[in-house]
Amino acid sequence: MPPTDGEAERKIIPQAVIKRLSLYSRILQDLELENVEKISSADLGRRLGFNSAQVRKDLACFGQFGVPGFGYYVSDLRKNLRSILGKDRTVRVILIGVGNLGSALISYHGFTKQGFKMMWGFEAQPEAATQRVRSEVPIYHVDELESKIQGESVDIAVLAVPATEIQSIAERVVAAGVKAILNFVPARIEVPEEVQVRYVDLALELESLSYYVR
Amino acid sequence: MPPTDGEAERKIIPQAVIKRLSLYSRILQDLELENVEKISSADLGRRLGFNSAQVRKDLACFGQFGVPGFGYYVSDLRKNLRSILGKDRTVRVILIGVGNLGSALISYHGFTKQGFKMMWGFEAQPEAATQRVRSEVPIYHVDELESKIQGESVDIAVLAVPATEIQSIAERVVAAGVKAILNFVPARIEVPEEVQVRYVDLALELESLSYYVR
DNA sequence: GCAAATTTGTGATTGTTTTCACAAAGGGCG
DNA sequence: CGCCCTTTGTGAAAACAATCACAAATTTGC
Structure with missing residues (x-):
């Protein structure tokens, strides 16, 4: 008899906790496919290199x-985590900047596998981008950004534009009502505090490795 | 009169410090291009959203x-940071898995801009990959991994193979002498403790955003 | 060449995150 | 059905990280 959720909400949950919940959720997904019925915090932690107490504390943020x-x-537990993470509905994503990296992201299977819906791509040169991309996601001119987003709810904007454009694009997606940004461009952006921003800085990761091999 | 380095070394520097040094280094690169001669810790911190004391403490890990x-x-300072980060020489990188994401990574301009040298790509279907990629980086069959690495020093291996392959590929690059891995595959890998591993989990970043927009 | 203004480097302090450790709860086996 | 074993949930402790605050060092301007 599964325990209850409880509507525990908003007590400033650290970002690191959310990321771990996401990892737990993925392990649970695998376990469910293997028809495993139960798992202990120790077991779950072991698979990810975490202490069992940490697993329990993380979960305790949201209920028992x-x-x-x-x-x-x-x-x-998986059902609960999906709900907590907002994955119990389709999360709608757009991509701005369908260049080299953007082309890979727009058809990245890992996103769809985790239940995200890539809606549209936007590009300054949409023709070239369309040729480059092998996916059914339509690519529009970046000028159409506002008119496309208008009305349709977009949850997350993924940015992979040239560094010089990043601030102006960020402002445009925020103005269009997007509340979360995943930024692949190695430059800080200034946005209102209620907009969530995550940075993925590929060169930075390489550099931090470079320190250890020198 | 620039101060001296001092051979301060190995006192278990947190990874977060290394990443910030990398960020400092990049700001300094920009400043140098703008012919700015000096900068204060407060100024440097402001550009990245850090406290000035943090900047000074980070630098203090390695000298005055x-x-x-x-x-x-x-x-x-830039020269010193580059040396600390091991960027005062060419850092040699290989990519394994030249699929959708790998194709983007192999020709990602951000890497070369930061002074990394992408040596080779390896793929199970090298012909298809070569067609897909628009770059001069040669792509070999993954069977040639060991023979190519042999002798030539490779600093970092970037992994973007299918999830099922990841552990076996990781073991092969480690056996071939690679000491650092940047893993784009959303699965933990088991490697000897002296091998440094960084994970870039794209879906995880989206999921952590999904929490905030639900 | 001296005094005022800066800014560093760092010990002390505060805050956050992780781990420990154990009482309480519940399952499972005899 | 009852006792033992496992595992949770959580306060307390420990480890870690960020910030404060100030003495010491140096520049700058007069």
Whole structure:
């Protein structure tokens, strides 16, 4: 008999906790496919290199999902995590900048596998981009950004434009109502505080490795 | 009169410090292009959203680079940071898995701009990959991995293979002597502790944003 | 060449995150 | 059905990270 959720909400959950929830959720997805019924915090932690207490504390941020002496019901916990992470509905994503990197992102299978819906791409040279991309995601001229977003709700904008454009594009997507940005451009952007921004800085990761091999 | 480096080494520097050094280094690169001679810790911090004390503490891990009452000589500090980060020589990178994402990575301009040298790509279907990629980086069959690496020193391996292959590929590059891995595949890998691994998990970033927009 | 103004480098402090450790809860086996 | 074993949930402790605050060093301007 699965335990209840509880509407525990908004107590400034650290970003690191959210990322780990996401990892837990993925492990649970695998377990469910393997028809595993239950898992303990120790087991879940071991698969990701985390302490069992950390797993329990992370989950405790959102309620009590476990059964003492037993562990967690895989399917039940997964359902709860998906709901917490906002993945119990389709999350709508757009991409701006369908260049080299953007082309890969727009058809990246990992996104769709995790239940994200890539709606449209936007590019300054849409013809060239369309040729480059092998996917059914339509690519529009970046001028159509506002008119396309208008009305349709877009959850997340992924940015992969040239560095010189990044601030102006960020402002445009924010003005169009987008509340979350995933930025692949190695430059800070200034946005209102309620807009969530994540940076993925590929060169930075390489540089941090470079330190250890020198 | 620029201060000295000092051979300060190995006191378990947190990864987060290294990443910030990398960010500092990039700002300094820009400043140098603008012919700015000096910068204060407060100024450097402001550009990245960090506290000035943090900037100074980070730098203090590796020596005394500043001049009290003056600040830091841009060119001098940059040189020191590049040396600390192991960027004062060419860092040699290979890519394994030249699929959708790998194709973008192999010719990603951000890497070369930061001074990394993409040596070769390796693929199970090298012909298809070669057609897909518009860059001069040669692409070999993944069977040639060991023979190519042999002798030639490779600093970092970037992995973008299918999830099912990841552990076996990781073991092969480690066996071939690679000491650092940048893994784009959303799966943990088991490697000897002296091998540095960084994970870039694109779907994870989207999921953490999804939490905030739900 | 001296005094005022800066800005560094760093010990002390505060805040955050992780780990420990254990009481309480529940399952499972005899 | 009852006892033992496992595992949760969580306060307390430890480890880690960021910020404060100030003495010491140096520049700048007069």
